Amino acid sequence: MQPPSGQPPFGKRWHTREDSGIRLDKNLRWWHDDEPIEHPKIIELFNTSLVLDDDGRYQLRVGQDWCFIQVEDAAYEVRTVDVTADERVSVRLSDRTAEALEPATLAMEPDGVFSCRVKRGRAKARFSRDAQYQLGELLEEGEGGRLFLRAGERRVALLVSLEQPSV
Numbered sequence: 001m002q003p004p005s006g007q008p009p010f011g012k013r014w015h016t017r018e019d020s021g022i023r024l025d026k027n028l029r030w031w032h033d034d035e036p037i038e039h040p041k042i043i044e045l046f047n048t049s050l051v052l053d054d055d056g057r058y059q060l061r062v063g064q065d066w067c068f069i070q071v072e073d074a075a076y077e078v079r080t081v082d083v084t085a086d087e088r089v090s091v092r093l094s095d096r097t098a099e100a101l102e103p104a105t106l107a108m109e110p111d112g113v114f115s116c117r118v119k120r121g122r123a124k125a126r127f128s129r130d131a132q133y134q135l136g137e138l139l140e141e142g143e144g145g146r147l148f149l150r151a152g153e154r155r156v157a158l159l160v161s162l163e164q165p166s167v
Contacts, residue, residue, distance in 0.1 A: 020067035022060065024050075028077050028094070028126060047094040050075060052123050076118055076125035081134035087152035089138065093118060093125060103149050103156045114160075 021033040030037040030046050037043060049060045050069075058071045077094040081101070084090050089101040105117035114127040114135060127135060140148045140155070147158040 018068055020060070020069055022046075022067065023070035024058075024072065024075065026073035028074060047077075048096050050095055052119055056122065074115060074124040074126040076123060078114075078116065078118075078125045078127045078131040081127075081131050081138070083138070083151045087154040089149060089151050091116070091118070091125070091131070103158055106149075106158055106160045108160050 023031050024046075025031060030043055037046070045062065046060060049062050051059050051061050052075070053059055058069050058075055059066050060069055078091045079094060080092040082090045082092065082098075084100075089103070090098050091101045092098045099118060101116060102121070105121065107115050109115050109126070114132055116125055116127075117123070118125045138149055138151060139158075140150050142148050142157075147160060149156045149158055
């Protein structure tokens with residue numbers, strides 16, 4: 001039996017800008033129709049094409065084309081942590097942008113991975129293993145277990161603690 005003319009094959013569905021079938025899971029892996037996207041160039045294209053619109057919805061924008069996507073948790077990955085010449089901490093993200101780290105937004109996730117807010121506080125980013133190590137190199141423990149972020153001579157108290165939250 002054939003589907004009606006102009007309809008997708010049975011078992012398939014039309015993809016629209018509103019319902020693209022594309023999602024970014026909590027581990028920052030891309031999926032399409034519940035199949036993992038594994039090609040590195042497609043992953044890089046999606047990472048660099050991800051934007052947050054004015055209504056707080058995530059889109060992939062490639063050239064003149066765009067679609068909404070689902071983001072389960074963090075939309076970005078912190079890939080690198082740098083200390084700038086003016087002794088501020090900067091993060092480089094999976095979309096190839098860099099921005100100043102807002103220390104007050106650092107959080108420890110239940111799985112022990114740091115996260116922070118990015119894109120003017122509108123989006124969440126999870127630290128990669130390398131970035132987490134780089135951040136750890138800048139952390140100091142003070143009296144009473146309080147954590148501080150040190151960048152050169154600058155030292156900023158953090159709201160996060162080393163106590164791992166219960167899972």
